[in-house]
Amino acid sequence: xxxxxxxxxxxxxxxxxxxxxxxxSCEHCVFKELCLGxxxxxxKAINRVNAKEGDLVEFEIDILSLNKxxxxxxxxxxxxxxxxxxxxxxxxxxxxxxxxxGGTFALVFSFLxxxxxxGKRFSSKGLYPEIKRIIRREK
Amino acid sequence: xxLLIVFISALLINNFVLHYFLGICPFIGVSxxxxxAISMGMAVTFVMTIxxxxxxxxxxxxxVPFRVEFLExxxxxxxxxxxVQVVEMFIKKASPPLYxxxxxxxxxxxxxxxxxxxxxxxxxKEYSFIETLVxxxxxxxxxxxxxxxxxxxxxxxxxxxVPETLKGPGITLITAGILxxxxxxxxxLIK
Numbered sequence: 001x002x003x004x005x006x007x008x009x010x011x012x013x014x015x016x017x018x019x020x021x022x023x024x025s026c027e028h029c030v031f032k033e034l035c036l037g038x039x040x041x042x043x044k045a046i047n048r049v050n051a052k053e054g055d056l057v058e059f060e061i062d063i064l065s066l067n068k069x070x071x072x073x074x075x076x077x078x079x080x081x082x083x084x085x086x087x088x089x090x091x092x093x094x095x096x097x098x099x100x101x102g103g104t105f106a107l108v109f110s111f112l113x114x115x116x117x118x119g120k121r122f123s124s125k126g127l128y129p130e131i132k133r134i135i136r137r138e139k
Numbered sequence: 140x141x142l143l144i145v146f147i148s149a150l151l152i153n154n155f156v157l158h159y160f161l162g163i164c165p166f167i168g169v170s171x172x173x174x175x176a177i178s179m180g181m182a183v184t185f186v187m188t189i190x191x192x193x194x195x196x197x198x199x200x201x202x203v204p205f206r207v208e209f210l211e212x213x214x215x216x217x218x219x220x221x222x223v224q225v226v227e228m229f230i231k232k233a234s235p236p237l238y239x240x241x242x243x244x245x246x247x248x249x250x251x252x253x254x255x256x257x258x259x260x261x262x263x264k265e266y267s268f269i270e271t272l273v274x275x276x277x278x279x280x281x282x283x284x285x286x287x288x289x290x291x292x293x294x295x296x297x298x299x300x301v302p303e304t305l306k307g308p309g310i311t312l313i314t315a316g317i318l319x320x321x322x323x324x325x326x327x328l329i330k
Contacts, residue, residue, distance in 0.1 A: 063174040073230075074181040078188060078276065085192070085272055099268040103196040106272070110189055114229040 054138025084109025180283025
């Protein structure tokens with residue numbers, strides 16, 4: 001688990017849009033400018049503590065769960081890519097250039113990963129960060 | 140057997156980070172936490188394998204027949220950049236929270252020179268299509284291995300009594316150098 005601080009900029013139902021404050025873990029990162037400059041640290045989080053606009057909050061990111069999902073996504077993608085390449089190269093169903101056939105099948109198969117994994121596990125609320133407590137209420 | 144040698148070679152002996160010194164920027168920048176390092180390693184492996192496959196096809200099916208091989212660097216850069224965009228779009232569509240969490244890694248992959256390096260070296264070594272796939276998988280997993288080991292060491296270093304002058308980039312580069320020396324030990328693995 002990782003805890004970070006942020007300011008609530010908008011509340012939307014059970015979610016809140018936050019602007020994260022650069023944390024200690026960002027301090028020594030060479031990509032700090034790129035990261036914060038690109039997204040301005042904006043993110044969407046589950047709001048169970050009823051935080052309001054302007055509140056300073058602490059939110060939690062379940063890194064372990066995210067890592068598991070990323071590893072699953074990459075592994076399934078790579079396995080499908082190799083299966084596609086081998087089918088296209090060695091079986092060559094359309095009798096074309098084996099490399100072209102392997103490449104086409106590899107790409108099509110690897111992009112099948114996303115619809116295959118597009119289920120509850122990948123769109124569940126569990127992947128969003130969650131606001132854990134309100135540090136300071138906006139007056 | 141040939142494919143296994145290509146794989147082991149790219150993974151350990153000619154590790155892209157610790158032998159060719161490619162992809163040093165994310166290697167140093169994203170290796171301060173183990174969890175970020177694993178995420179980065181896996182994302183790089185995935186993109187590296189797909190990018191090499193597409194680059195190989197573009198080289199042998201378009202650049203070579205039209206005798207415009209000199210455009211390889213430009214076309215490979217375009218392939219990598221557009222592939223990352225496509226992967227980004229797919230992840231955004233399939234899982235918005237995962238996209239939010241991975242937001243920073245994907246643009247970093249586009250600027251990772253190890254990915255371009257793998258595509259260029261596989262063409263230079265005249266690998267076949269399947270060899271290119273195995274080579275790029277080995278290179279990607281080699282990157283993931285190197286960045287994960289480095290992150291583990293850096294997390295431990297936070298508790299070590301490092302001299303003030305060496306704190307930060309100094310000790311990180313010394314650690315990377317010792318790690319590269321350690322990986323040199325694998326050079327006798329395959330003759």
